[in-house]
Every structure is written in structure tokens, then in C-alpha cells.
Amino acid sequence: MDLQALLATHAGEQHDLFAATVNPQLVRVLKTIGFDKEYTRAQGQYLFDACGHRYLDFLSGYGVFNMGRNHPRIKAAIAQALELDLPNMVQMDAPLPAGLLAKRLLAILPPAIDRVFFTNSGTEANEAAIKFSRCATRRSRICYFTHAFHGLTNGSLSVNGNAEFRDGFEPLLPGCVGIPLGDLDALERELRQKDVAALIVEPIQGKGVYLPPDGFFAAAQEICRRYGTLLVLDEVQTGLGRTGRWFGFEHWGLTPDIVTIAKALSGGLIPVGACCYSATVYERVYSSMERCVVHSNTFGRNTLAMVAGLAALDVLEEEGLAANAAARGMELLDGLRAMQQQYELIEEVRGIGCMIGIEFGRPRSLKLRAGWELIHTVNRALFGQLIVVPLMTDHRILTQVAGHNVIVKLLPPLVITPEDVRYFLSAFETVVAACHEFPGAAWDVGKGLAKRAMTA
Numbered sequence: 197m198d199l200q201a202l203l204a205t206h207a208g209e210q211h212d213l214f215a216a217t218v219n220p221q222l223v224r225v226l227k228t229i230g231f232d233k234e235y236t237r238a239q240g241q242y243l244f245d246a247c248g249h250r251y252l253d254f255l256s257g258y259g260v261f262n263m264g265r266n267h268p269r270i271k272a273a274i275a276q277a278l279e280l281d282l283p284n285m286v287q288m289d290a291p292l293p294a295g296l297l298a299k300r301l302l303a304i305l306p307p308a309i310d311r312v313f314f315t316n317s318g319t320e321a322n323e324a325a326i327k328f329s330r331c332a333t334r335r336s337r338i339c340y341f342t343h344a345f346h347g348l349t350n351g352s353l354s355v356n357g358n359a360e361f362r363d364g365f366e367p368l369l370p371g372c373v374g375i376p377l378g379d380l381d382a383l384e385r386e387l388r389q390k391d392v393a394a395l396i397v398e399p400i401q402g403k404g405v406y407l408p409p410d411g412f413f414a415a416a417q418e419i420c421r422r423y424g425t426l427l428v429l430d431e432v433q434t435g436l437g438r439t440g441r442w443f444g445f446e447h448w449g450l451t452p453d454i455v456t457i458a459k460a461l462s463g464g465l466i467p468v469g470a471c472c473y474s475a476t477v478y479e480r481v482y483s484s485m486e487r488c489v490v491h492s493n494t495f496g497r498n499t500l501a502m503v504a505g506l507a508a509l510d511v512l513e514e515e516g517l518a519a520n521a522a523a524r525g526m527e528l529l530d531g532l533r534a535m536q537q538q539y540e541l542i543e544e545v546r547g548i549g550c551m552i553g554i555e556f557g558r559p560r561s562l563k564l565r566a567g568w569e570l571i572h573t574v575n576r577a578l579f580g581q582l583i584v585v586p587l588m589t590d591h592r593i594l595t596q597v598a599g600h601n602v603i604v605k606l607l608p609p610l611v612i613t614p615e616d617v618r619y620f621l622s623a624f625e626t627v628v629a630a631c632h633e634f635p636g637a638a639w640d641v642g643k644g645l646a647k648r649a650m651t652a
């Protein structure tokens with residue numbers, strides 16, 4: 197197959213083809229918000245289209261490209277693995293690359309975590325965490341937090357605190373209970389019953405970039421220990437440098453029983469995930485030779501993912517990407533907080549490292565409030581598009597609206613430079629400033645979007 201020729205022959209067909217064969221609703225959304233670009237190349241924090249336009253990617257494939265896209269060292273490691281004709285997925289064997297990657301992961305995790313189960317995705321890592329917790333504790337229930345996102349397969353969906361994802365798929369796992377983030381009394385009420393296997397937590401919630409009040413995580417961990425509930429930290433998005441440390445839980449000094457990882461673990465080149473857990477849990481799940489594959493999969497430990505994982509961890513460490521995430525994140529937060537003082541539509545700026553949420557809120561001035569109300573009567577989330585759409589169309593920056601209120605989320609690759617930060621802040625301020633003129637062209641974007649959505 198000549199891939200280059202194949203892609204060239206079909207250039208320009210991608211949206212029609214995808215709509216006809218994969219997901220026409222997604223294509224409608226892309227066309228409505230002007231995200232129907234034809235990217236042809238990607239490098240680091242940038243995407244390029246056929247005309248050679250460069251786009252700054254502050255979405256990172258939902259947090260996959262911590263090391264930037266197509267990192268040469270990770271690509272080279274994968275190419276070398278292919279070149280060596282390695283014996284991949286023999287299944288009845290103990291592959292060396294899996295052991296090497298597991299050892300690297302365990303070295304950066306708390307000492308109580310000493311086993312790794314490899315998966316193909318974040319949701320599959322959380323499925324493993326749910327099964328392992330239930331098996332190890334002989335309890336059936338799982339607690340999670342409202343707004344939580346742990347994936348969309350049945351088990352993970354059962355602990356997903358976003359009703360819109362569950363709609364149409366219930367009933368899910370029985371006994372799973374969502375607790376308001378920050379409500380220790382509600383947590384203790386559930387755990388006191390001593391039938392909760394695990395509490396599953398994102399250190400920073402991806403949907404909306406929510407953080408708990410000070411002291412909450414430490415107290416929640418203490419309640420878990422008191423009632424024999426395992427603490428599962430979902431680091432699928434926050435892990436591997438994203439928040440300026442290896443893992444998000446390090447900011448609160450937590451000692452989880454289980455840690456799930458995915459997304460950036462292979463540098464975005466091969467699907468991968470990992471459920472990291474204690475030997476005690478292992479002994480209860482894999483309790484005999486008959487049960488040696490009682491929870492297993494076909495592709496989880498595949499050589500290419502393991503090799504990419506080893507190279508990705510090298511890159512993260514040797515290029516100091518966690519430190520860069522902390523420094524660039526601070527520049528972004530400082531710049532955005534300065535804008536918050538000036539622009540009344542910005543209600544809150546929050547986040548750690550390169551995981552940032554900008555929440556917009558109902559303005560005080562009458563004129564702007566009229567625009568806000570108008571947009572909100574059409575759709576509650578529409579205002580966010582007034583930011584995200586011009587960032588893309590006028591400045592070629594990819595961002596996303598994330599969460600229930602109007603929240604624009606920034607999730608850039610950890611390789612961004614001070615210059616990228618300056619470019620983003622300047623573009624963002626131009627867009628936000630335009631939204632403070634009502635009536636005005638910025639608000640017309642909303643009307644245009646609503647009209648296009650209705651015709652689509």
C-alpha cells in the first residue's frame with residue numbers, strides 16, 4: 197500500500213466519508229462551529245492543514261499529547277521495535293517490554309503500589325480498577341463525585357457524574373453513588389455502611405476543571421481508610437506531568453490504593469492504559485493458578501504500546517516536561533487572572549499546571565446581561581462557543597467548551613513555549629474583549645451558530 201498516494205487520491209473527501217461511514221452527527225457539529233479543517237500534518241504543539249496554515253493545539257487530543265505530537269524519539273522507538281521483528285503478543289509468555297514499563301511506572305508511584313495491569317484505554321483501566329476493588333473487598337458498591345468522568349464503557353459509565361452520558365444506557369451497575377465534590381458528610385454517610393468497595397476520584401475533574409476545597413482529599417482518604425474502602429485515583433488525564441508533577445495526587449500527598457493511567461502514556465502514538473495496584477489486591481484477584489488470567493485482554497501488553505511507553509517516559513523526564521507544564525501553566529493562569537480583573541464576563545480562572553478552566557458567568561452590566569440572557573435562552577452552553585469559535589477561525593487555536601456551566605478548557609501539550617503562551621493570551625484577550633461589546637460582531641457569532649445548528 198502506498199499510504200501517501202492513497203491519502204492524496206482521497207484528499208478533500210474526509211468529512212463526507214466520515215459522515216457516510218462513521219458519525220454524521222459529529223461532522224455536523226464540526227461544520228457548524230467551523231472545526232471542519234483538513235489537517236495533513238502534526239508536530240509538537242502544532243497541527244498543519246493542506247494550505248500550510250499552522251494551528252496551535254490547546255486540546256491535545258483530550259490530553260493525549262503531553263509530549264507533543266509525533267515526537268521523534270517515541271517514533272524512533274516504535275520504528276526500532278518493528279525493525280527488530282519482536283515476538284509480540286505470544287500471550288502464553290511474560291513479555292520483557294511489559295515488565296520494563298511496569299517497573300518504570302512503579303518507580304514513580306507510591307511504594308504500596310506494586311502491580312500493573314495494562315489496558316488499551318482509560319476507561320478499560322478504570323474497568324479494571326472497579327473489578328479489582330470489588331473482588332478484593334468483596335463489596336459491590338462504588339462511590340464517585342458529581343461531574344466525574346471516568347470513561348464511557350458500562351462500569352466507568354456507572355461512576356460517571358454527567359447525566360447526559362448516561363441517558364439511554366441505564367440501568368448501569370447497581371449501588372454506585374455520586375457524591376457532591378467537597379461533601380465529606382455525604383461521603384461518610386455512604387462509606388459508613390461498609391459496603392463500598394472503592395471511591396474513585398480525579399485529582400482535577402476533567403469536565404469543567406473542578407478542584408475540591410482545601411483539605412478535602414486528605415479527609416476523604418482518611419474516611420476511606422476508616423471504613424475499608426479503597427481509594428482509586430483516576431490519573432488518566434492528570435497523570436504524566438500534566439499538572440506539573442508526575443501525578444496529580446502528589447499535590448495533596450495522597451497515598452491511593454489504585455492509580456489508573458492512560459492517554460499520554462504512549463506519547464499518543466499507540467493506545468495504552470494501566471491500572472496500577474497493590475500486591476494485596478493482586479493476591480485477592482489472582483488468587484490461584486487457575487485465576488492467572490481471570491482479568492485479562494488481548495492487546496493490553498502489546499509490544500508497540502510498551503516500547504512507546506518507555507520512550508514517552510524518557511522524553512517526559514529528560515525534557516523536563518512536568519516542570520515546563522508548571523511554568524507555562526503559571527504564565528497562563530497569571531495572564532488569565534489579570535484579564536479576569538478587567539473583563540466582567542470571566543467569573544473564575546482555575547487549574548494546576550497545563551490543565552486550566554476559564555468559567556464565564558452572568559455579567560453585572562445591563563447591556564451585557566441582555567446578550568448573555570439572549571444566548572442562554574437559545575442554549576446554555578452556547579456562550580462558550582463565542583470564545584472557542586473565534587479562537588479557531590480568527591487565531592487558529594484549538595480549545596474546547598467543557599462542563600455544565602460555560603467553561604472553556606485549556607489542555608495544551610506540555611511542550612508549549614513562552615511564545616505559545618503569549619500568542620494564546622493575546623488572542624484570548626482579543627476574543628474576550630470583543631464579547632464585551634454588545635451588540636457586536638462577537639455576539640452575532642452566536643446567532644449564526646444557532647441558525648446553522650437549526651438548519652443542520
Ligand SMILES: Cc1ncc(COP(=O)(O)O)c(C=O)c1O
Binds near residue numbers: 458
Ligand atoms: C479522567 C478520565 N478518565 C477516564 C477517561 C477515559 O479514557 P478513554 O477515553 O481512553 O477511555 C478519560 C477520558 O477523557 C478521562 O479524562
